[in-house]
Amino acid sequence: MISADHSCLTLFNCCRSLTSVKQIHAHLSKIGLDVDPLIAGKLILQCCTAISASLALTYAHRFFGCLKAPNTFMYNTLIRGYSESQSPGCSFELFNQLNRNSGCSGSPPRPDSFSFAFVLKAAANMSSFRAGSQLHCQAFLHGLDAHLFVGTTLISMYAECGRGNSARRVFDEMPQPNVVAWNAMLTACFRCSDLEDARALFERMPFKNSASFNVQISGFMKAGKVESARSVFNSLGLKDDVTWNTMIVGFAQNSYFDEALMYFRDMLHMGIRPTEVSLIGVLSACADAGMLVSTKILHGFVEKSWFLENISVRNALLDAYSKCGDVGMARSVFDHMTVDRNVISWTCMISGLAMYGRVNEAIQLFYEMEESGVQPDRITFISILYACSHAGLIEQGHSYFSKMKDVYGLDPGIEHYGCMVDLYGRAGKLAEAYKFVSQMPIEPTDTIWRTLLGACSIHGNVHLAQRAREKLMVLDPNNSSDRVLLSNIYAVIGQWKDVAAIRNSMSTERMKKDPGWSMIEVDKLAYKFTAGRNYSGFTQEAYEKLGEIMSRLKEGGGYVPEVKSVLHDIEDEEKEGSVALHSEKLAVAFGLKRLHKSKTIHVMKNLRICKDCHEFMKIVSQLYDVDIVVRDRSRFHSFKDGSCSCKDYW
Structure with a gap:
């Protein structure tokens, strides 16, 4: 039996697809080994952590439900799997079930430090302060709130919920925080935009590792403090791949496109192998800067380095070609994807075709996506609505908007309502656009009114433009682009006094238009x-x-x-x-x-x-x-x- 167990565990380690897991499971079921706690636990672990498909997690949960006496490890593994999935709320249900069972007679499974750490991660990923604080109380009742692992996760949870003071209290109450706890608190300071506390905390740290410096670099980059991040980077002697990746991604996110490419080249010269993160970062820089030649060079590098097997890198490459204006190469990358196309792949290609005005192809691809069994998400619908908007396809756009809820059960977000306003506005249907805004089931944001104002600018409707501007004066009074748009409308129809009044007000309030x-x-x-x-x-x-x-x-x-x-x-x-x-x-x-x-x-x-x-x-x-x-x-x-x-x- 020991030999058989060992052989099965080894087989599970080689599994990288749900199909192979099912084949091994079928064999184990025939010989009666699938109920063995060690093997059952390994099957659940493989589905939850080694296979990324959501169907694998569902399969593990169904198998878990068939077990007569699942242990704490099995509960924890599923809680962990859901905490990192698109359905983190399922972690709470499993945790509550585990908690209820712990009060039963005999030797039932009980929540341990891992149970709390994993379910707290789910609360963090949902930014649910209510759930997180309730779990904090539960951890206190179980005597685990002072546990190093649980305490560190509590700090991260409170930070994700924007509760920096609560994170700091947990940290201060930890008897002997290790470097991981210090790094978590440093991350919390940056997460809550407290840069001064982050600097002070970093200076106080009794011990630092490479992660400490990487947290600082990442925090400064996310805060837009690029030179501070560069200073920390330059102060480091030995830099690991994470350090380089953080700089490259940070430069890309802050529109320092040349620097992102330069640091990527420097990393290669240092002999450090790029990772998925660095490649996606540098490709996103090329995409945002429209650097087609650099994208082609990176494409060659990706092929030589065997990174084309990575779906995330291929999606980034597809996106870069689309945004650089070579939709033909984007389509080539897309067509060479076969069974591993995901919703991001389809959405990127639809968006690229739409941006390039190839609306009929974008619509056809949307139908092919549906037929392939890949379910469109909210971003996919933004892309297809965008396509209809830029081609004046009002009826089709309205049909897709309805399809979101009626067919796929997706509640339209503010971006989708914005697409519909843009659809009507670009077509000159300004009365319909205003009616649509007035009847929205959610409160129109400044973006909605700005979209309407932009449509008024295109079609010269002063009356409606003034009404939109009145709303914007309440929602976002300091946005210079709104006044520029209204000024341009007045200028086109020759109302020069109104133009002068707007520009004088901008001068008085020291507002500057975004430079082109x-x-x-x-x-x-x-x-x-x-x-x-x-x-x-x-x-x-x-x-x-x-x-x-x-x-x-x-x-x-x-x-x-x-x-x-x-x-x-x-x-x-x-x-x-x-x-x-x-x-x-x-x-x-x-x-x-x-x-x-x-x-x-x-x-x-x-x-x-x-x-x-x-x-x-x-x-x-x-x-x-x-x-x-x-x-x-x-x-x-x-x-x-x-x-x-x-x-x-x-």
Whole structure:
């Protein structure tokens, strides 16, 4: 029996799929070994920790329910599995069942330190202060609140619930906190945005390990204190892979795209093998910066390093190609995925097609996703609603919105309501958009009213714009973009007194509009241009080339600058100069100067492209026989032979 037990346990260690677990389980059931506590516990453990599929966790739970006398280890394993799943609430049900059984006669299973630690993790993942504090009381009754493992998890739970003071009390009451407990408290300080306490605590720590420094770096990065994180990194002598990963991901999240790539290269030069985390981090930097060349280089590295077997890395690669404007390569990556496509894979591809204006393909892919048995989630529906919005498909969009609840039981969130307002607004159905907002079952947020205000800006509806602005004055009075939008509406219809009033109020309150910038990648380097006059360095090349382009466009291209929204009290020549210096024009000029004629110019812009720049790109693409791809903050515009993929509907 011992030999058979050992053989079965070894087989379980080799299992990486639910199918293989079921095959071994069937064999064990035939020979009567599946009820052996050691083997049953190993089966549950393998399903809960070694196999990521949610079906494996469900299978383990069903098997658990068939056991006559499950022990504490089995309970703890399932509680742990659910605490890290999409259904952490199930951990509470299992814990309560374990707690009730502990009062029975005989030798029933009882909650131990692991039981409390795992169920507290579930409370932390749900940010449930009520459940967490009740569990704290239960731990006290069982005499386990002072246990090092439980106390450390309590600190993390209170931090996730935003209760820094409660976390600090637990820490202060710990008789002998170890380095893990100190690190948990340090994390809690950062989690609750208490940077000064975090610094002070770090200085007080009697012992530090690499995790202590990594917690500091991560905390500063999440707080946007990039230079503080860099300072901690530079102070370290020996840096592990987690340290490098934290820096790369932090740079990407804070839009330090060049630094993310540079640190990734430095890590490779140091001989440190990249991990899933570092690759996803650097790919996300390429995606957000629109760095297509770097994405292709990383694709080659991923293939050589055998990371294509990792579904998360492949999804990141798919997302990067989609956001860099190469939807063909994104589709190639997607098509080479077969049985391991998950909801993220499908959603990324649908979103990429939608951003590029290939709406029919996006809708077809959504149907294929449903037929494949992969259930769309809330983000998938945002992507498909977005696709309908940018193609003016009102009826289809409304159908998908209804399908969320009626077919999949998903309650629409504020993002989905925002998509519907955008759907009506872009199509010029402003009355329907306002009616939809007024009848929403949840309170409209500033984002909803801002979406409506943006639609009013596109279609010049001053009356409704003023109403939306009144709501925004209450919800988010200090947002400069709202006033800029309203100012532009007044300018287009010639209400210059109102324009002046808004701009004077912004000046009085020292509010500044978000500066427009555009980025282009040339020879593996990203060049960033801002709107306005800045004659220095590489920008001088862009200005000189742009001057040449503008002269050619006026002479033979039929280009007339769109200056309606520029202040009325300056000369026409100055108005034209103002719109001529938009950052995307400078980026395209730089691309024409530096790139080979056969190459497509890819530009990434942080704001919505204006009408004048849109017309400029169309004419340049025709006169210079060049393809231009511009990604603004909401979609791609692919300019070729004098036309745009958006068909002037954006």
